[in-house]
Amino acid sequence: MSIENPSARAALDPAVFDSLAAELNLGLVNIRETSGSTNTELATLAASGHAQNLSVYFTEHQQQGKGRLGRGWITPAGSSITVSVLAVPGDSMPTDSLSWYTMLAALAWCQAVDEQTGVAARIKWPNDVLAGDKKICGILAQLVSTPNGFAVVVGTGMNVDQDSAELPVATATSLRLAAGKQVSRSDLLASYLRHFATLDIAFREVRGDATAAMKSFSGVSLAAMVGAKLATLGHQVRVEFPDGSLLEGQAVSLESDGALLVRDGASHTHRVLAGDVHHVRRADGKYA
Known part of the structure; x- marks a missing residue:
């Protein structure tokens, strides 16, 4: 040591x-x-x-x-x-x-x-x-x-x-x-x-x-x-991508590869990988 x-x-x-x-x-x-x-x-x-x-x-x-x-x-x-x-x-x-x-x-x-x-x-x-x-x-x-x-x-x-x-x-x-x-x-x-x-x-x-x-x-x-410890799940979130695009929807689940599954307002689901995002924020502005 x-x-x-x-x-x-x-x-x-x-x-x-x-x-x-x-x-x-x-x-x-x-x-x-x-x-x-x-x-x-x-x-x-x-x-x-x-x-x-x-x-x-x-x-x-x-x-x-x-x-x-x-x-x-x-x-x-x-x-x-x-x-x-x-x-x-x-x-x-x-x-x-x-x-x-x-x-x-x-x-x-x-x-x-x-x-x-x-x-x-x-x-x-x-x-x-x-x-x-x-x-x-x-x-x-x-x-x-x-x-x-x-x-x-x-x-x-x-x-x-x-x-x-x-x-x-x-x-x-x-x-x-x-x-x-x-x-x-x-x-x-x-x-x-x-x-x-x-x-x-x-x-x-x-x-x-x-x-x-x-x-x-x-x-x-x-x-x-x-x-069970994921504060993000169940909340409306705003996902910001490096190219400036946004995805808004409900954080539904954590996938087997660690991706976050987000369901948008049209009920379409999106797999969001950690390496592809800039920020993930709650839609109400809170950090979680």
């Missing part, structure tokens, strides 16, 4: 991760005071063979983070959890199944947030986690080729300790604001990694079939677990 001096604000407890690395059989674990993009750093390590399955790259202050569609993202030091996790499934599942790791990570965060704070977090398709109707977490998954086959780096930024003035937009919040209390970043991150690892094992056991019954979750599939 490589550790630099943590930020003075809400620093992680390295001892937590010493024991966690052994408990979860983590790969390389890096905890950095400052870093560029954690996804880029971990993807580079994975491509060169220096990072193995369940490697973790965390920074107290990310300076060159990227969101969806290449948007820049910088986190105030010590206020968030900025972390990337590497999943190397080898031959346990087809490459197409790796697209589900965005939702798998979102589900793991929902479980961790509920466990540590009591806040009933939900998923906004395709890559955010919400507290109420405000964003607390963004997720970006990146496919990478490693010496052991294709893998996925899943980067997340969870707002933990910000006050209102530190949040970039009015549609965002932090766990401290949502829960009305201080939240231990060390405990929260440890909980997320435990849930991520447990879901990862179960997903591998069904060879990446998101609709298959997972034994360790009482026969419930990953798609069903995600669907």
Whole structure:
């Protein structure tokens, strides 16, 4: 484990991760005071063979983070959890199944947030986690080729300790604001990694079939677990595409490949893939 001096604000407890690395059989674990993009750093390590399955790259202050569609993202030091996790499934599942790791990570965060704070977090398709109707977490998954086959780096930024003035937009919040209390970043991150690892094992056991019954979750599939947490379903939504076109309709269901099924006003259904959209917003203007 490589550790630099943590930020003075809400620093992680390295001892937590010493024991966690052994408990979860983590790969390389890096905890950095400052870093560029954690996804880029971990993807580079994975491509060169220096990072193995369940490697973790965390920074107290990310300076060159990227969101969806290449948007820049910088986190105030010590206020968030900025972390990337590497999943190397080898031959346990087809490459197409790796697209589900965005939702798998979102589900793991929902479980961790509920466990540590009591806040009933939900998923906004395709890559955010919400507290109420405000964003607390963004997720970006990146496919990478490693010496052991294709893998996925899943980067997340969870707002933990910000006050209102530190949040970039009015549609965002932090766990401290949502829960009305201080939240231990060390405990929260440890909980997320435990849930991520447990879901990862179960997903591998069904060879990446998101609709298959997972034994360790009482026969419930990953798609069903995600669907139960999906705040987008049942709402009228406005889908914005990169070319400026719009689709308005009701978000009906999550398909087996992770696509969102939207039924328009003429009762026509449309399969919307995450990689093809610019924004998905509720038609009433709310973020969820």
